[in-house]
Amino acid sequence: MASEQQLSAIKGAKVLMVGAGGIGCELLKTLALSGFKDIHIIDMDTIEVSNLNRQFLFRQSHVGQSKAKVAREAVLKFRPHISITPYHANVKDPDFNVDFFKQFNVVLNGLDNLDARRHVNRLCLAAGVPLVESGTTGFLGQVTVHVKGRSECYECQPKPAPKTYPVCTITSTPSKFVHCIVWAKDLLFVKLFGDKNQENDLNVRSSDASSSSQQVEDAFERGKDEDIEQYGRRVYDHVFGYNIELALSNEETWKNRNRPRPIYMKDVIPIELIHRNGNQVKSSVDGDSSSVSAMSSLGLKNPQDLWSLKENSTIFLEALKLFFLKREKEIGNLCFDKDDQLAVEFVTAAANIRASSFGIPLHSLFEAKGIAGNIVHAVATTNAIIAGLIVIEAIKVLQNDIKNYRMTYCLEHPTRKMLLMPVEPFEPNKSCYVCSETPLTLEINTNRSKLRDLVDKIVKSKLGMSLPLIMHGSDLLYEVGDDLDKDEVANYAANLEKVLSGLPPPVMGGTILTVEDLQQELKCSINIKHREEFDEEKEPDGMILSGWTQPPAVEKNGKTSIDNGESTSSASQATSLETEVDDDLQIIPVQTGKKRKFLDIASSDNLSVTKETKIKRKAEEIDGNKDFVMLDDENSENSKKKGEQ
Amino acid sequence: MDGEELTEQETALYDRQIRVWGADAQRRLSKSHILISGLKGTVIEFCKNIVLAGVGSVTLNDDRIVTEELLSANFLIPSDENVYSGKTLAELCCDSLKDFNPMVRVSVEKGGSCFHNLLCRELSNFHVDFFNKFDAVVISSCSLLTKKTVNEMCRKLLKRTAFYTVDCRDSCGEIFVDLQNYIYSKKKGDETVECLLEYPSFEEAVSVPWRSLPRRVSKLYLAMRVIEKFEELEGRIPGETSAADLLNVQKLRKELCDTHSVDESQIPDALLERLLEGTREFPPVCAIVGGILGQEVIKAISGKGDPLKNFFFFDATDGKGIIEDIHKQKAEG
Numbered sequence: 022m023a024s025e026q027q028l029s030a031i032k033g034a035k036v037l038m039v040g041a042g043g044i045g046c047e048l049l050k051t052l053a054l055s056g057f058k059d060i061h062i063i064d065m066d067t068i069e070v071s072n073l074n075r076q077f078l079f080r081q082s083h084v085g086q087s088k089a090k091v092a093r094e095a096v097l098k099f100r101p102h103i104s105i106t107p108y109h110a111n112v113k114d115p116d117f118n119v120d121f122f123k124q125f126n127v128v129l130n131g132l133d134n135l136d137a138r139r140h141v142n143r144l145c146l147a148a149g150v151p152l153v154e155s156g157t158t159g160f161l162g163q164v165t166v167h168v169k170g171r172s173e174c175y176e177c178q179p180k181p182a183p184k185t186y187p188v189c190t191i192t193s194t195p196s197k198f199v200h201c202i203v204w205a206k207d208l209l210f211v212k213l214f215g216d217k218n219q220e221n222d223l224n225v226r227s228s229d230a231s232s233s234s235q236q237v238e239d240a241f242e243r244g245k246d247e248d249i250e251q252y253g254r255r256v257y258d259h260v261f262g263y264n265i266e267l268a269l270s271n272e273e274t275w276k277n278r279n280r281p282r283p284i285y286m287k288d289v290i291p292i293e294l295i296h297r298n299g300n301q302v303k304s305s306v307d308g309d310s311s312s313v314s315a316m317s318s319l320g321l322k323n324p325q326d327l328w329s330l331k332e333n334s335t336i337f338l339e340a341l342k343l344f345f346l347k348r349e350k351e352i353g354n355l356c357f358d359k360d361d362q363l364a365v366e367f368v369t370a371a372a373n374i375r376a377s378s379f380g381i382p383l384h385s386l387f388e389a390k391g392i393a394g395n396i397v398h399a400v401a402t403t404n405a406i407i408a409g410l411i412v413i414e415a416i417k418v419l420q421n422d423i424k425n426y427r428m429t430y431c432l433e434h435p436t437r438k439m440l441l442m443p444v445e446p447f448e449p450n451k452s453c454y455v456c457s458e459t460p461l462t463l464e465i466n467t468n469r470s471k472l473r474d475l476v477d478k479i480v481k482s483k484l485g486m487s488l489p490l491i492m493h494g495s496d497l498l499y500e501v502g503d504d505l506d507k508d509e510v511a512n513y514a515a516n517l518e519k520v521l522s523g524l525p526p527p528v529m530g531g532t533i534l535t536v537e538d539l540q541q542e543l544k545c546s547i548n549i550k551h552r553e554e555f556d557e558e559k560e561p562d563g564m565i566l567s568g569w570t571q572p573p574a575v576e577k578n579g580k581t582s583i584d585n586g587e588s589t590s591s592a593s594q595a596t597s598l599e600t601e602v603d604d605d606l607q608i609i610p611v612q613t614g615k616k617r618k619f620l621d622i623a624s625s626d627n628l629s630v631t632k633e634t635k636i637k638r639k640a641e642e643i644d645g646n647k648d649f650v651m652l653d654d655e656n657s658e659n660s661k662k663k664g665e666q
Numbered sequence: 667m668d669g670e671e672l673t674e675q676e677t678a679l680y681d682r683q684i685r686v687w688g689a690d691a692q693r694r695l696s697k698s699h700i701l702i703s704g705l706k707g708t709v710i711e712f713c714k715n716i717v718l719a720g721v722g723s724v725t726l727n728d729d730r731i732v733t734e735e736l737l738s739a740n741f742l743i744p745s746d747e748n749v750y751s752g753k754t755l756a757e758l759c760c761d762s763l764k765d766f767n768p769m770v771r772v773s774v775e776k777g778g779s780c781f782h783n784l785l786c787r788e789l790s791n792f793h794v795d796f797f798n799k800f801d802a803v804v805i806s807s808c809s810l811l812t813k814k815t816v817n818e819m820c821r822k823l824l825k826r827t828a829f830y831t832v833d834c835r836d837s838c839g840e841i842f843v844d845l846q847n848y849i850y851s852k853k854k855g856d857e858t859v860e861c862l863l864e865y866p867s868f869e870e871a872v873s874v875p876w877r878s879l880p881r882r883v884s885k886l887y888l889a890m891r892v893i894e895k896f897e898e899l900e901g902r903i904p905g906e907t908s909a910a911d912l913l914n915v916q917k918l919r920k921e922l923c924d925t926h927s928v929d930e931s932q933i934p935d936a937l938l939e940r941l942l943e944g945t946r947e948f949p950p951v952c953a954i955v956g957g958i959l960g961q962e963v964i965k966a967i968s969g970k971g972d973p974l975k976n977f978f979f980f981d982a983t984d985g986k987g988i989i990e991d992i993h994k995q996k997a998e999g
Contacts (some may be wrong), residue, residue: 047953050741054707054949071681077714077766099741159686160961160971323671325689387677391685398685401718402960405711409953413982416950427985434972440958441980441987 030419031056037125037150038062039112039141041088043399044131044155046076047408049092052129053100055412060103061125064089065111069360075401113140113487119542122148127418129411130154133397135180139455139485140541142167142175146456147542151418155407159398162407162431166414166446169456171423177450187558192222193268194278195379198372202392205371206357209260210364212241214344214355223260249345253338257286261374281379289334313347315339315366316386324387333373333383340367359394368393406431406441454484454568460533460546465564467521467529467551472499476517478562484545486538493526493534502539521549672696676769680720691968695721696769698967699799703727704806705755707739707947708834711956712804712963714742717763719964723771724763725800726756739947794819802828802963807905810898817844817868828966831868832959833890835905836944837982839955840890842868843962843974850969865976866993876926878995884988886979888933892919893941907942915942951982958987 036057038048041064052060066088068079078095079088089107096105110116113136122128122144130152132138138154145152145167152167154175167174190196191204208223240259243252265283268274315336321328328336340363344352348363357364369389376383390396410429417425427443436442452459463479472491476499480489491499499513521528528534530551537544547566555563672680672689676696684692698721702709705728717724730736732755737743742762756774763772777792797803797819805816813831820829821844829844848863866874872891879887896915897904907915915938923930958978965971977990 051949051953054739054741054952070678073767074680074683074718074720077718080765081768096741098744101745322674324677387684387689396682396685399682400686400961401683402715402957402964405715405953405960406957409950409957410985412950412953413985429985431987435974435989438988438990439986440974440978440989441954441985443985 026420027416028056031416032058034126034415034419035059035124036061036415037122037128038131039128039137040064040131040133041092041107042066042072042131042133043075043401043404044157044408044411045088046078046092047401047405048129048131048411049096049105050078051405051408051412052415053096053103053105055416058103061106061108062089062092063108063110063112063117064092065109075399075404077401112137115488115540117144118540119144119147122150125150127415128152129415131408131411132156136485138175140487143455143485143538143541143543145169146174153411153414153418155411157399157403157407157431159400160403160431160433162403163428164407164410164414165428166418166426168418168423168426170449172426172446173449174453174456176455177447177453185561188222189558193274195375195381196278198376198381198384198389199392201372201375201379201381202368202389204375205368206393209371210355210357210368213256213341214352214364215357217353243345249342250338252345253341254286256341257334257337257374260371261285261378265378279380282377284330284374284378286334286338289331290338313343314362315343315370316362318343324390325385327383327385328370328373330374330377330383333370333377336366336370337374340370357393359390359396365390365393403431410441452568454545455543458545459568460548461566461568462548462550463564463566464550464552465521466553466555467527467549469520470564471518471520472524473517474563475521478564479547479566480536483566484536486536486541486543488538488540490537490539491534492537493524493528493532496526498524498528498534676720679767679769683719687964687968687970691964691970692720694968695719695964697722698801699723699725700963701725701727701775701797701800701803703804704808705730705740705759706736706807706834707949707952708832708839708956708959709804709806710740710742710759711952712832712959713759713763714766715957715960716963717766717770717772719960720767720769721967723773725773725775726760726763727775727777728754728756728759729776730755732758735946739949739952792819794822797827798823798825800827801967802830804830804832804959804963806832809904810894813842814867814869820844821846821867828963829868830959830963832955833904834947834951834955835893836940837948837951838886838941838944839951839978839980840886841955841959841962841974841978842871843966843976843978844868845966845973845975848966848973850971850973852972861972863973863975864993870994871976871992874992874994876923876928876932879992880990883992884977884979884990885932885934885937886981887977887990887992888928889937889941892922892933892938895922905945907945909939909943911942912939948982951980954982954987955980 034057036052036059038045038052038060039062041049041062045062045064049060049062064087067085068076068083068088068091070081070084072088073079073081076088078092083091087107087109089109093105093107097103108117112132128141128145128150130138130141132141142152142154146169149169151169152175154165154167156163165175166172186200186203190200191208195201195204208221211219212221212223240263241256243249262283262285265281269280269283316322316324319332319335319339321332321336343363344355344367348355355364357368359365365386369384369386372389372393373383375381384392410431414426414429426446428446430442430444432440432442449456451457454461463475465475476489476491480486480491488501489499490497490501498516500509501513505513516524528549530549532549534547534549535544536547552565555565672684672692676692677684680692700716700721700723702713702724703726705713705726713724713726732743732753736755737745740759742759744762754774754776756776760772760774763770797816803816803820805813808816808831817829817831820827826846826848831840831842833840844865844867845863846865848865850861850863851858852861853859872894876888892915893907896902896911896918897907899918900914912935916935919930919933919938923932955978958974958980962974962978965973974989975991977992978987979990980987
C-alpha cells in the first residue's frame with residue numbers, strides 16, 4: 022500500500038508516457054490503479070495482430086486503430102474518473118517541444134527504438150524533467166532513472182554500435198545464415214522488386230573483364246514477351262549458378278574457405294515438374310491479392326518446417342511468379358516488410374538456396390522471418406514486471422527521494438539469489454556530449470566529403486539530431502525548418518552538394534563547427550581534423566567521430582554471456598532495412614568478484630529507413646569503482662563495495 | 667508434443683512469445699489447465715499473464731461479493747456497480763478474462779472458498795479428485811491450514827500438479843512453489859542436460875528450523891511466518907490485521923525466536939508493522955509479483971527454463987527480488 026505522502030504525490034502529478042505498446046499498456050494500467058490522475062500518452066503506432074499476445078488493452082477488433090487512443094478507452098473502463106490524454110503522433114513532432122515537456126513532473130518511456138529514446142532524453146534534459154527509461158526483450162528487462170545533474174543521462178553510457186557486415190561477406194563469402202538473409206533481402210529482393218536505381222552489390226565483382234556490366238544487368242530484366250516461368254529459371258540460374266561459378270574462378274578467395282557449390286534449377290527440379298507447378302500457379306491466381314502466398318499455393322502449411330532444397334527452389338519460383346502475376350503494379354517500389362507473407366517466403370527460399378550452396382544450415386520460414394524482420398522476443402510477464410518497477414521509481418521521483426533512486430535489472434537467471442536486481446544510478450558522465458559540453462572531434466577528408474555526408478552520417482545518424490543547424494563561426498552553413506525563405510532553402514541545398522573545403526567559408530582542418538538542434542535544445546562543437554585516406558571496409562563512412570559515446574573496446578568473455586536462447590543469438594545479428602522492434606533493452610550487468618560487467622543483449626534499435634542493423638551481443642568489462650555499490654552484503658571479502666540497506 | 671501443430675491463428679497471435687519459448691512450449695501451454703483461488707490484485711495480474719500466454723483453460727474460484735477494497739488493484743472489473751451487483755468476484759473476472767484471449771477457456775468453480783466463514787476449511791473442502799483436472803494450482807489469501815492441505819492434496823495426485831501460493835502485503839510479496847520432483851532439460855553450452863529438482867512441500871519447508879535456514883535468509887520469510895502463525899492462532903481471515911495487532915505479534919515473535927534460538931532483530935518491528943497495517947494492495951507490487959508468478963507457471967508447464975526453488979520475495983523499499991531455497995538439510999534426515 023502507498024503511504025499518505027506517496028498518495029498525495031501521485032494525485033498531484035502530471036505524467037507523460039511515451040509509448041503505448043508492450044510496456045505502455047502495462048504501465049498505463051498500473052499508473053491508473055496506483056491512483057495517478059493526469060496521464061498523457063504519445064504513440065504513433067496502430068495496433069497489429071502480433072501485439073495482442075501481450076498488449077492486453079487491445080482486442081482483435083482494434084487492429085488498425087491508434088494504440089494511444091484505444092489504450093485510453095480501455096483504462097477508463099475500470100478507472101473512469103481519471104484524465105488520460107492520448108496523442109496519436111510521433112514524439113519527434115515539433116509540437117512536442119521543450120515547453121510541452123516542461124508541464125510534466127516526470128516522463129516515463131516505454132519505447133522501442135534508440136532514436137526516439139535519445140530524442141526524449143534530450144528534451145527531458147532541456148526541460149529539466151526527470152526521465153524513467155525502460156526496455157525488455159524476452160525474460161530480460163531494465164528500468165533506469167535519469168535526473169539532470171543527479172544521475173547519468175540516457176546517453177552517458179555508450180550505446181552499442183549497429184551491426185554491419187562487410188560487403189564482401191554478403192556478396193561473396195557468407196558463413197552464417199544471417200549473411201544469406203541479408204543478401205536475399207537487401208540485395209536480391211531489392212534488385213528484382215525494389216528500386217532499380219538503388220546501388221546494388223548483388224553481382225559478384227568479376228575479375229573477368231570480358232563480361233560487361235551491361236550483360237550482367239540484363240540477367241534481371243524480364244524480356245518483353247518472356248515467359249514468367251523461363252524468367253524465374255533464368256534469374257535462379259544466374260544468381261545461384263552462374264554467379265557462384267564466377268566467384269569460384271577467383272581462386273584466392275577459397276584458399277582458406279569451403280568452396281561453394283553452384284546450383285542450377287534443372288539439377289534440383291526436373292523440367293517437367295516445373296511445368297506442373299506452373300499449372301498450380303494459374304489455379305491460385307484468382308484469390309485475394311493481399312493474401313497471396315507461395316506456401317499455400319504449394320500446400321506447405323507449417324512455417325516451422327524446414328524445407329528441402331527442392332522445396333525452397335519451388336517456393337522461390339512460385340513466389341517470384343506470384344509477384345509478377347498478382348502484384349505487378351508494386352514491382353519497382355517494393356520494400357521488404359516482415360508482415361508481407363510473399364516477401365518473407367521469397368527471402369526465406371532465396372536465403373536457404375544460397376545457404377545450401379555455401380554449406381550453411383537451412384532455416385524455417387518462422388526463423389528466417391525473425392532474422393529478416395529483426396523481430397524482438399516479447400512476453401507479457403516481463404513487461405508487467407518492468408511497468409511495476411517504473412511506477413515505483415516514478416513515485417520516488419515525485420517525492421524527490423533522490424537517495425533511493427535505483428536502476429533495476431530483471432534477469433532470466435538469478436545472480437546472487439536475485440531475479441530483480443537494483444543498482445544505484447551512476448553519476449553523470451563528465452565527457453558526455455549530450456548532458457555536458459564536451460567538444461567532439463571529426464576526422465574527415467575536407468576536400469572530398471560533401472556537407473551532405475556530414476549531415477547524413479554524423480549529425481543525423483550519429484548525433485541523432487532531427488532538425489539540425491550547422492554554424493561555422495557566425496556563418497550559417499545549413500539549417501532545416503518551416504520558416505526559411507526560398508533563397509535560404511536554395512542556398513542550403515546548394516551547400517549540401519559542396520565539399521567541405523569548398524563551402525563559404527571553407528571548412529578545413531582546425532575549423533570548429535557548432536551543431537545545434539533547436540527542438541532538442543542540444544548544442545555541441547565539432548573540431549574538424551583533415552585526413553586524406555580511410556579504409557573502405559573498416560571505415561565505410563569515410564569519416565571518424567570521436568569524443569562522443571563511442572563504444573569502448575569490446576571483450577568477448579564466455580563467462581559473462583547470458584544464454585538468451587538460440588533464436589535470440591541468431592536474430593541479434595541480423596541486419597535489416599526496417600524493423601518492428603517492440604521493447605528493447607540495453608545493458609544487463611552481471612557482477613562477479615570485483616568487476617562489474619555489462620552485457621548487451623539483443624539490443625535492437627529501429628532507425629526507420631536507414632540501413633541500420635541489430636546489435637551483436639557484446640560483453641564489456643568496466644573496472645569496479647567506488648561509485649558502484651554492491652547490493653548484496655554477502656561478498657564481504659570484496660573490498661570494493663559498501664553495504665546498502 | 668503429440669505431433670499436433672499450432673493453428674495459423676495461434677502462430678500469428680503468439681508469434682512474439684513463440685520466439686521466446688518455442689513452439690513445443692506453446693503447444694504444452696495450450697493443453698494445460700490451471701486452478702486459481704483467491705482473486706486479489708496480484709492474482710488478477712497473474713490471470714492476465716497466463717490467459718495472454720495461451721494456456722488451455724483457467725478455472726477461477728472466489729465467491730466473495732465485490733467490495734471497493736477488493737477492486738483497489740483489479741483492472742478486470744468495470745467501475746459500474748450495475749454490472750457487478752449480485753455476481754461473485756470470480757464470475758466478474760471470468761467475463762473480462764474471456765475477452766483477453768478467445769482461445770483460452772475461462773470458467774468459474776463455486777464453493778470451497780468461504781472466506782468469511784472462519785470455521786470453513788475453505789478450498790480444502792474440495793475432494794482430491796477435483797484437483798486431478800489441473801496441471802497447476804495457484805492459491806492466495808489463504809490460511810496456513812489451507813495452504814498445507816491443498817498442497818498435500820496436489821501431492822497425492824497420480825500426475826504431477828504444480829502448487830503455488832502467493833501473498834502480497836504492503837509493498838512486499840511472497841511466492842511459494844512446489845513442483846515435487848521436477849525434471850527439466852537445460853542447455854549447457856551446446857549440450858542439453860537433464861536436471862532434477864526436489865521440492866519440499868509447504869509444510870516441510872516452513873517447518874525447517876530457523877537455525878538451519880540459508881545464511882542471511884530474507885527477513886521477509888521470517889516475518890511472513892510469524893504473521894501467518896498469528897492469523898492461525900487468532901482465527902483471523904488471512905490478511906485481516908492492523909497495527910493494533912503489533913503487540914501480540916511481537917509476543918509471538920519472541921516465542922518463535924526463542925524456540926528457534928534466533929535473535930529477534932532478524933524480524934524488525936518496522937517490517938512487522940508494515941505487513942500488519944498494509945492490507946490494501948500496492949498495484950506496482952501486484953504487477954511485479956504477478957509477473958514473476960506468471961513466468962514461473964509458464965516455465966513449469968512448458969518445461970522451458972530454470973524454475974525457481976522454492977520461495978520468491980519482493981520488497982519495494984529495497985527493490986530486490988530474491989529467491990530463497992528453503993528445504994530440510996539431507997544430513998538431518
